Amino acid sequence: MKIKFYKPKNGILKKYIKGYYFILHDENAEPLKYWTFPNNYCIISVSLNTDVLLEANKITVIPTDQTNVSADLVWRYVSPVEIFYEKPVTEITIYFKPLGLNHFIKDFGDILRQNNIVQFNAFPDFKQEMEKILNYKERKYQIQELEKYWLSKLLHKNFNLMRNVLQDVESDYKIAEIALKHNISRQYLNKIFMKNLGKSPSEYRKIQRFRNSVATKKHFKNLTELSYENMFYDQSHFIKSFKNLTTLNPNAFFKQVNTNKNNIWLFV
Missing domain, CATH: 2.60.120 (Jelly Rolls)
Incomplete structure (x- = not known):
């Protein structure tokens, strides 16, 4: 179908x-x-x-x-x-x-x-x-x-702080550096993430980098390039994170998922 x-x-x-x-x-x-x-x-x-x-x-x-x-x-x-x-x-x-x-x-x-x-x-x-x-x-x-x-149903709400923090979490800033940059504690950073997104900054980041790596896979020759481009420390960190979220290593995953599809949000 x-x-x-x-x-x-x-x-x-x-x-x-x-x-x-x-x-x-x-x-x-x-x-x-x-x-x-x-x-x-x-x-x-x-x-x-x-x-x-x-x-x-x-x-x-x-x-x-x-x-x-x-x-x-x-x-x-x-x-x-x-x-x-x-x-x-x-x-x-x-x-x-x-x-x-x-x-x-x-x-x-x-x-x-x-x-x-x-x-x-x-x-x-x-x-x-x-x-x-x-x-x-x-x-x-x-x-x-x-x-x-x-x-x-659209409501006018101010999420400027959350959007700025979210942008930083999607970058390569450390979580502690993000809190310091916005003059808030790590505990408060975690609190506003849980309140507005239902997950912690580190969990959000882990998922975001995984999704980015899937979306950009076709642009890179190997897993080493893909892992560094998506801000993983190294290839072993990339593989470990991938297995935690998919139960598969990246090579096995990409054999089953066609990343050339326009809509890779749906994995069959």
Whole structure:
């Protein structure tokens, strides 16, 4: 089954949303399974007439005869997660950039203090409007109404400090140097990361460098060049970090994942 990834058409939403994809219900299709690896996105999936089971390293989506709207939010995992559909269902999945979803939900920090959530329902009209969008027959209307809905929820928040700190964490500054640069303690730096992103600076950095290495693999001849370009200390550090996040060494991983694809956010 081919899945098309859409980037937001609206210029404002592009600041906060990486993109989204749709799945269509197909009673005659084979089960669908893929693996996804750690990332720094907040991911909302909404499906019609399903039961969704969220386990430690697996998300199972089961079609049901019961009419309902299921929604889940995932923002933190540090090992591969298996996504399994007994049958393809009617679904939309939205990828919010780091700090992106914070701009739509008033008390997002309260949500991040919980575990990944089944039955996510941030707004009184959320499930009702998502159901309408998923029931549109034409994709262009689905996209139009989806973007209109999220624009209606946009809040004006000041994340200047977090954005500056985030930029430094994505560089080669040491964590202690970042805290010193912004005149805050390491404990406070960790606190604002947990509050706004649901993970520590070091965890965020580790995942970001892994993702960058996957995205840039095709530009480098060997793992040594790739590891240094993505700010790993050396190749052994790169391999260790890679295995921690994927359970595979880089060579084995890249044999299974085609990094020449446009959308390598989805690893089958």
